[in-house]
Amino acid sequence: MKILKYSVYSLFVLLMLSCNENQDKLIVEVYETSASGNQLKMITERVSGDQASIIKILPNETYQTITGFGGAFTESSAYLLNKLSQANRDTILKAYFSKEGARYSLTRTHMNSCDFSLSNYSYTPVEGDKNLEHFSIEEDRDDLIPMIKDALAVSEDGFKIFASPWTAAPWMKDNNDWVGGKLLPEYYDTWALFFSKYLDAYKAEGINIWGFTVENEPHGNGNNWESMHFSPKEMTDFVEFHLGPKLESDGYGDKIILGYDQNRAGLKEWVDEMYRDEASSKYFDGTAIHWYESTYDYFPEALQYAHNKAPNKFLIETEGCVDSQIPKWKDDAWYWKKEATDWGWDWASEEEKYLHPKYAPVNRYARDIIGCLNNWVDGWVDWNMVLDKQGGPNWFENWCVAPVIVDLDTDEVYFTPIYYTMAHFSKYIRPEAKIIGLENSDDTLMVTAAQNPDESIAIVIFNEGEQTKNIKMSLGEKSIDIQISGQAIQTILIPIKNQ
Template sequence: MVYEMMAVKKYIQLVFCFAVIGFVACNKPKQRVVTVYETSAGGHSLTQVQTVASKEYEIKLTVDTTVEYQTITGIGGSFTEATAQVLSALSDDKRQEVLNAYFGSEGAQYSLTRTHMGSCDFSLTNYSYAAIAGDKHLDHFSIKEDLNDLIPLILDAQNSSETGFKIIASPWTAPPWMKDNNSYVGGKLRDEYQESYAQLFVKYLDAYKKKGIDIWGLTVVNEPHGNGNNWESMHFSPDEMTSFVRDVLGPTLEKSGWNHIKILGYDQNRAGLDEWTQSMYANQENAKYFSGTAIHWYESTFKVFEKSLQRAHVKAPDKYLIQTEACVDSEVPHWRDDAWYWKKEATDWGWDWAPEDQKEWHPKYSPVHRYARDIIGCLNNWVDGWVDWNMVLNKQGGPNWFKNWCVAPVIVDTEAGEVYYTPLYNIMVHFSKFIRPGAKRIHWEHQDSDLLVTAVRNPDTSLAVVVFNPSQTSKVFQLKVAGVEQVIRISKNALQTIVIKTNQRYES
């Protein structure tokens, strides 16, 4: 009876095909549609460019969808008090425009974000959720400092996003009274306040949940090596952080019903990654509560530290490896000057302050090149999430209580109410919009020494191939993937995202 029903169903389908679009169309194979977007120093800005009709090419780029690597968690940027304050200076329409640009279906569609717990350098002043000294049980815990800026910003971003996004929360320090130096800057957590510090996370998760915000993951503290005693910080050694998570924070979250929250260890520069993962993943007991590792890019303006990333993956192949912070620092942004972002004129902290044996790690660089190279390099070496720092800053590169001015992909003239989408915004879109959560990184090969490439297969079966050409010569390559053989030209000094989708009209 079942077989008879199936036969009837198939007969009806065939009759429909003959009657409506003909037998040939019903049995056509799936066809692939190739769309190419380019951002370039020459003026393209997420511009859709035409593929090349010629069969002549210099380079063959082959993508193999059968060879898979890590699953992508997400790509995005960070909610900070500075960003919230700058956006509040805009009209309601302009503010919503920026939120749509980051989270809307026509925008970047950020899928992974970060925010700070308590104050950070990109706050207006120092503050803590547990401000009263000696309040060991956190009876006076309050997120009142976030009620007028951070929380409304996150809620509005959630309302602007159709697909949603994950949030990682990071404290820059424990409340000063919990530390051995009684200061926001530097010092270590005192042993007698470890339980209190763990409860701070629970109180925070509860409070944000009540406001309609679900936190996906936590880091124990931002930059446990410190930051030269400049702004909010708290020091941990690898073993100290591991024991705190293993013996205090992990069990506390578990007992409080927050055991699904992802705990990411470390949260600083990649050059120190080996030492931290060695402690975190030394044995199953140590690793139990760690969901993964968080890293930053500030150790160098060009090095990706591929070997360290690879070793971290080998030590814990089932754990997350997420880039949680990156920005162009120590440079007052150039207002509406797209060309500057493509030039090797930016410097970072290491240009002036790096030890002599590491000065070579900090040459001047092009901001666009740094972003594109780093995201591609990270993805190609097992990083599954990449999070930028401030989404929006003012023309000065703040506000920032420490005057630690930085660049954001979107800059606002708060006096004139004008918004400038820098080329860095376009670079982020090339990745965040087309590489979606749940995507699988896939294998590729080519023989050109200039081109940097990464590729994924998204959950909707679309393919995204990102190609960066930092050279001063345009390139013509043949892309071969999933039955497609397409010739494409990439401009000099340009980034492309090539999206390959199945044309559903041809499906039988």
């Protein structure tokens, strides 16, 4: 009888210890993409070890509200989708927009043609048509509009779309050319009307445009493909005195206007001018940036400056891609190796070539997105969603890489590691999430964290090194031991049941 009593007591103690242990344990879901072959794989093993890196999540420290993550609808991508089998077309759109896929929430498209179009075209082909009586989006009907509509049909959550012009029609410009030149002052009102007409036309197609960037790359692109130059003052004057008032008077005052839309090193002079006074600030809802200034630097000082200049405005990365490269077909290893080069490898000035070394595409994406999120950026948009094995089609032969590569000859689809890298953010950090604070004891790991509207928390960790790392992650009094592979990106999802 005494033995039984002690046995029952011992069992009670063990149960209490087990309950206390479970109460102290953080419940998580872990997903990993790695150079060793994981593709957003759920990791269920929990390995504790010595010399663990400490990551402490601080949900009471809140920063910017997330607008979204995604990619761009281009004529090139839409054309390729139309050439694939219906099954593969559906597979790609579901991979990007369904709940089972990457759940893209913020997207971009182009107004008139861009470098990733099949040819030069404008919605305003009739010279001297100041009132745009011949405005037409007919060029978009075969490819671009069907792709957007099909994506909207797949997406249960919906997504925001902003549009960007590369250039006005040549007849509106001082050089009468698709490339370079400036908008003639006598066409400022016509060009403002162009934006309003575009909204009308897409609305008639059942597509709601969330907003605009005023001009893609206003510094130009080395006079290679469609472009139109603005100085900071010229763009600000156009928005304050023409575009903003026109949209307002036409009932589109709620549409988002993002200024700048080029590399980060030039941010200071642009935001200083855009937000020069209350009158100009009224019409700018935020600032758009690209990443092409460097293959490794995300320019935190510039991002901090832009945020501090306009803390209540959007700060969105609107374009980034692996440029000046032909994609590697079904070679996952290449995307993790420092072999890619960008435009600056060949063309940057000697004093800036150091910013453009060989790099690993996955590393560049992961570093930049995490660096942006930790420095007030609220949205991050990739460039083309789909390209072919050449890195096109592209009328200028400006080859680039996309997360999804297709072979039209064999009707094959390749989801590159870049696709999974994007999904680590877009799938788990949802619109209206708040970036939250954290403490990270290991400066070789890049980490960001966000609390979603449903109160779940998503933490993204990037381990650029080749060594596996042990991590002890804590939230309040609870903790969990996690292991991240070398050359890996992980998303740790903490469900609301931990709260």
